[in-house]
Amino acid sequence: MREEIMGTVLQLPIIDLSLPEKLSTSQLIRQACLDHGFFYLTNHGVSEELMERVFRESKNLFCLPLDDKMVMVRRDFRGYSPLYDEKSVSSSSTSKGDSKEMFTFGSSEGDLGQLYPNKWPSEDLLPLWRQTMECYYKTVMKLLGIVALALDLEENFFERVGGFNDQAAVVRLLRYSGELNSSGQETCGASAHSDFGMITLLATDGVPGLQVCRDKDKEPNVWEDVPVIKGAFVVNIGDLMERWTNGLFRSTMHRVLSVGKERYSVAVFLDPDPNCVVECLESCCSETSPPRFPPVRTGDYFHERFSQSLTSYSTSG
Ligand SMILES: O=C(O)CCC(=O)C(=O)O
Numbered sequence: 001m002r003e004e005i006m007g008t009v010l011q012l013p014i015i016d017l018s019l020p021e022k023l024s025t026s027q028l029i030r031q032a033c034l035d036h037g038f039f040y041l042t043n044h045g046v047s048e049e050l051m052e053r054v055f056r057e058s059k060n061l062f063c064l065p066l067d068d069k070m071v072m073v074r075r076d077f078r079g080y081s082p083l084y085d086e087k088s089v090s091s092s093s094t095s096k097g098d099s100k101e102m103f104t105f106g107s108s109e110g111d112l113g114q115l116y117p118n119k120w121p122s123e124d125l126l127p128l129w130r131q132t133m134e135c136y137y138k139t140v141m142k143l144l145g146i147v148a149l150a151l152d153l154e155e156n157f158f159e160r161v162g163g164f165n166d167q168a169a170v171v172r173l174l175r176y177s178g179e180l181n182s183s184g185q186e187t188c189g190a191s192a193h194s195d196f197g198m199i200t201l202l203a204t205d206g207v208p209g210l211q212v213c214r215d216k217d218k219e220p221n222v223w224e225d226v227p228v229i230k231g232a233f234v235v236n237i238g239d240l241m242e243r244w245t246n247g248l249f250r251s252t253m254h255r256v257l258s259v260g261k262e263r264y265s266v267a268v269f270l271d272p273d274p275n276c277v278v279e280c281l282e283s284c285c286s287e288t289s290p291p292r293f294p295p296v297r298t299g300d301y302f303h304e305r306f307s308q309s310l311t312s313y314s315t316s317g
């Protein structure tokens with residue numbers, strides 16, 4: 001593994017969910033969102049045993065022959081994305097795309113489950129796959145509910161506007177091939193980007209590579225490593241949450257650098273309902289600090305962002 005290409009280490013706040021003072025936990029989460037938009041979540045109640053099963057099944061899926069994976073290829077938001085399918089808007093036009101493959105699924109229930117049916121691997125190939133992933137989805141939704149509640153700047157706001165819809169989240173399994181290019185230049189498993197939605201919850205297999213850039217306007221960009229804390233989730237704020245809070249909560253740019261070793265991670269994106277219009281919260285603007293972003297319908301916003309980043313994206317939105 002090439003450790004020397006890693007940058008300086010960033011100390012992110014660690015939020016321990018087992019602490020009894022719920023009020024101060026909420027305050028700590030809010031502060032972390034104001035400061036970096038990134039924090040660790042420990043003692044979160046998701047068992048090690050479940051995490052092991054999820055990573056095992058994820059590996060089983062990515063190990064399948066390409067033909068078996070291409071049967072499930074993504075046309076819209078859900079399904080399999082082969083290597084180099086995703087490319088960040090910040091990448092150069094000559095870059096071939098990120099050296100990662102992905103598999104995305106969501107809830108089978110509700111309108112979104114009908115509109116974007118999940119593409120499950122066949123039970124003959126992977127008998128435990130679907131039940132493991134459905135169990136993970138349900139478990140992390142409870143956890144994300146706790147985080148969303150802590151961020152609720154106006155009581156029950158997210159529920160009222162369709163911001164917290166437990167059927168609109170998606171789980172993305174990722175496998176980074178770990179390749180390094182021969183010229184010794186940095187190689188990205190995931191090129192620089194910010195997440196589109198509200199909140200992202202990330203678990204990794206312990207292989208390093210995640211980096212954040214706290215100030216995207218500073219040239220050249222300064223990248224800092226997010227070290228792995230065993231058993232902890234990394235949580236970060238996405239762009240729609242930044243828009244809702246008028247930039248108070250920060251959607252921080254991040255990337256995954258190849259360190260010459262295969263890497264697996266599982267990201268859960270908590271997104272608003274496609275029909276939810278995201279506009280600056282009253283409590284986050286004033287005469288001296290007017291709204292910085294125009295209102296946007298979530299479905300339209302995602303359509304625009306996915307069309308920019310995914311080569312094989314096609315949907316009526
Ligand atoms: O795999 C990781 O560590 C980060 C993944 C990520 O940033 C994403 O999928 O948006």
Ligand SMILES: [Fe+2]
Pocket residue numbers: 193194195200254
């Ligand atoms: Fe991300």
